[in-house]
Amino acid sequence: MKGIMSIIEVMITGMILFVAFLHFFPQYTIRSKWDKTLLVVKVRDTLNTIDRMNKTYNFAVSNVEFDNFMNRTFQPEKSGSVVVWWKTVEGVGSSTQIPYFTEGYKESIVDVYNSTNGFNVYSFTLGIGYPY
Amino acid sequence: MVKIKAQLTIQYLASFIFFIGIVVLIYLSYSANIPRFVEEVNKENTRSKAYQLSEILINDPGLPMNWNNLPKNQIKRIGLSDHTTNKTNLILKSKIDKFHDFDCYTNFKEVQDRLALNRSFSIFIFNITENGNRDLLFNCSSPVFPKTVINATVKRITALNNYGNIELAEVIVQM
Numbered sequence: 001m002k003g004i005m006s007i008i009e010v011m012i013t014g015m016i017l018f019v020a021f022l023h024f025f026p027q028y029t030i031r032s033k034w035d036k037t038l039l040v041v042k043v044r045d046t047l048n049t050i051d052r053m054n055k056t057y058n059f060a061v062s063n064v065e066f067d068n069f070m071n072r073t074f075q076p077e078k079s080g081s082v083v084v085w086w087k088t089v090e091g092v093g094s095s096t097q098i099p100y101f102t103e104g105y106k107e108s109i110v111d112v113y114n115s116t117n118g119f120n121v122y123s124f125t126l127g128i129g130y131p132y
Numbered sequence: 133m134v135k136i137k138a139q140l141t142i143q144y145l146a147s148f149i150f151f152i153g154i155v156v157l158i159y160l161s162y163s164a165n166i167p168r169f170v171e172e173v174n175k176e177n178t179r180s181k182a183y184q185l186s187e188i189l190i191n192d193p194g195l196p197m198n199w200n201n202l203p204k205n206q207i208k209r210i211g212l213s214d215h216t217t218n219k220t221n222l223i224l225k226s227k228i229d230k231f232h233d234f235d236c237y238t239n240f241k242e243v244q245d246r247l248a249l250n251r252s253f254s255i256f257i258f259n260i261t262e263n264g265n266r267d268l269l270f271n272c273s274s275p276v277f278p279k280t281v282i283n284a285t286v287k288r289i290t291a292l293n294n295y296g297n298i299e300l301a302e303v304i305v306q307m
Contacts, residue, residue, distance in 0.1 A: 010147035014154040021158045030172045034179050038286070041183075045190075045289040048221035052291035053298050072264040073289060073300065080287070 036103065039128065042083070043107045046073065047126045056111050060124045061093035074128075084131045091122030104129025175284070178307050182284040185253060186305045190290050191220050200230040210234075210246045212257075212303075214293050223301065225294040228257055228270050236272035243272060252276065256304040259292065266302060283307070 050056055050069070059066040066087055076082045084099040088106070092113065106127035112119045192211030199207040210231065212223040234243050244250060252274035258266035284307045292301035 004143070006143055006147050007150070010151050014151060018154060018158060021162070025162055030169065032172070032176070034176075037183075042287075042289065045221055048219075049289050049291045049300065052219060052222045053300070072262065073260060075264045078264045078266060079302075 035130075036105075039103065039105050039130070040107075043105050043126060043128045046070075046128065047107050047109055047124075050124075050126070051109060051111075056109060056124050057092075057113050057122075059087065060089045060111075060122060063087075063094065063096055066096070082131055083128050085129075086127045088125040088127070089122065090125075091120060093122070098127065099129070100132035101129025102132055179284040179286075181249065181251065182253070182286045182305045182307045185247060185249065185255075185307075186286045186288045186303060188247060189255065189303055189305070190223060190288050193218075194227070200224065200227040204233050207246060209248070210243070217293075221290045222298075223257075223290055223292055223303070225269075225292060231270055231272070234272070237275050240272075240274055251307065254304075254306040256306075258302045258304070259294075260300040260302055269301070 050059060055065075055069065059069065070085045073079065074081070074083050074085070084101050084104075086096045086098045088095045088098075104127055106125050108123050108125040110121060110123045112121050114120075189210075189212050191213050192209070193213040193215035194207070194211035195209035196202065196206070197215035199210070212227045212231070213220075214222045214224045234246075236243055254273040255270070256268065257270040259269050261267060286305045288303045288305075290301050290303060292299045
């Protein structure tokens with residue numbers, strides 16, 4: 001009986017040790033946020049590039065021009081990645097339909113254009129996401 | 133005759149082995165994650181270096197800023213940003229042309245020094261044509277690329293000032 005008791009004691013001690021170790025030294029969980037970060041960079045780069053090319057207004061008013069540009073830039077076989085995109089415009093032009101995506105990011109730019117009524121402000125929002 | 137009591141009973145031995153077994157199990161399960169963790173840290177480091185290089189190339193004008201008009205020995209840092217406009221995501225074609233003066237294959241160390249990097253990398257700059265094709269404008273690859281499992285690629289879209297014409301370009305950095 002004495003021997004059995006010591007075995008039980010050791011088992012209890014072992015279990016306590018096991019739980020204590022797991023508590024104080026948890027398993028490493030590795031989470032990388034690079035996919036999300038690179039998507040954010042992609043959206044900002046594209047929006048800045050559109051602005052540098054002086055195409056913000058053209059893309060705000062023309063869905064065809066916008067789609068042509070995005071197709072040219074992100075066609076899968078040439079760019080090596082598959083993404084979906086959309087635009088939301090306020091103040092001028094029209095928005096495109098927001099596609100289904102698993103993870104997406106959008107960024108806006110505010111610009112002015114000159115019309116017969118004077119200067120008008122509009123906002124152009126570009127969204128890019130990984131397809132559903 | 134004196135009888136000596138046994139100091140090491142079979143129960144004690146079984147308990148001791150059981151205890152050591154549990155300690156070894158905990159150690160193994162704990163230490164099995166360490167190589168994976170170290171590898172992931174190295175990957176993070178490589179990715180951040182690749183991003184850093186892409187950022188230097190696209191959004192830094194270099195030192196001196198007008199290095200594209202200077203002889204090679206006066207160039208301290210390479211950056212392709214258009215210093216005349218001081219805007220992000222706008223690189224100069226004349227700086228890419230000057231970058232060709234550095235022969236990456238024969239003197240890669242020169243390029244490494246001017247980008248403050250001590251590891252192997254590849255830089256590709258493409259002009260994106262109207263139909264989406266990528267025309268190679270510049271390529272600088274390390275002559276010796278270590279074959280490791282760690283590989284980071286950063287692709288950046290940017291505007292290209294091609295001697296007055298603003299075009300579309302892509303900068304790819306690999307490590």
